[in-house]
């Protein structure tokens with residue numbers, strides 16, 4: 641069965657720039673674009689900081705800004721977000737200080753608000769693939785039992801759909817109708833493995849059929865379309881309609897991480913084709929046509945983004961407060977004995993353990 645023949649799979653705006661049923665205001669549309677510019681500026685800076693040896697390995701998101709910003713912008717502050725190691729644009733949209741994101745890349749911290757860890761709604765990144773899916777289902781289940789008017793959104797890649805945790809997360813969500821949005825960024829690759837080698841399914845969205853809920857396939861380089869379908873899925877989840885699987889079709893323009901070389905396994909023409917679908921170019925064209933957006937507007941946004949990123953880098957590099965024993969915090973409400981012991985050893989004998 642092809643994706644188009646599957647009536648649970650809806651293809652939004654292939655190649656176009658649909659805004660969906662509800663028109664976004666000029667302010668809303670511009671804000672999405674501005675956030676994408678900030679995210680890309682951060683991405684470029686992070687790559688050069690890695691090249692200079694100032695941060696550790698970094699996973700670039702160039703090309704995926706629309707998917708990440710569009711999805712995160714649809715969330716209410718009280719909704720839960722479970723991102724991956726590539727989702728820095730989601731953090732940007734969520735209003736997490738870029739200094740905090742950089743501190744993590746410097747080896748200090750995990751974006752958890754130290755003042756208010758109990759108020760956590762934006763979770764730290766997960767590097768083990770797909771482990772965050774059952775978490776998002778579980779927290780959705782808890783919200784449902786408590787009667788809270790919130791949903792959870794979990795982001796993951798095409799490669800994550802081959803993991804057992806993907807099945808467990810979606811199966812449980814379908815059976816218990818949890819208010820969870822499964823947001824897959826199909827960026828064409830899992831490191832060097834192309835999407836065609838990942839699954840024999842025609843689409844990722846159609847996998848939702850097997851779990852008894854809706855799958856939606858959306859143009860992941862159209863920030864407005866992504867925002868629209870994620871908003872609909874969140875609304876449905878909060879109204880008791882259960883989970884949705886969204887496949888945002890996009891492309892990882894850069895390397896898997898700063899330690900990867902995609903020229904070893906990827907065709908240059910393919911990347912050139914996707915360049916025509918650049919999410920920033922597309923939404924800028926929309927702003928130009930709809931709202932008379934001009935070159936000066938764009939320069940002002942770029943300047944703001946450059947300054948914001950420079951401020952964050954300076955603040956992060958000035959930070960000297962790293963306490964190694966903090967790695968034991970935030971995992972348990974009551975720290976288990978074995979961790980208490982390890983923490984004490986680290987504090988008492990730093991010369992042995994640091």
Ligand SMILES: Cc1ncc(C[n+]2csc(CCOP(=O)(O)OP(=O)(O)O)c2C)c(N)n1
Nearest residue numbers: 726767768769797798799800827829830831
């Ligand atoms: C459980 C687990 N297995 C393997 C890895 C190694 N690994 C890191 S990234 C990655 C590919 C993931 O691809 P995808 O889900 O498509 O996400 P993308 O990197 O494209 O954003 C793999 C296999 C891992 N981190 N965790």
Ligand SMILES: [Mg+2]
Nearest residue numbers: 797798829830
């Ligand atoms: Mg991928």
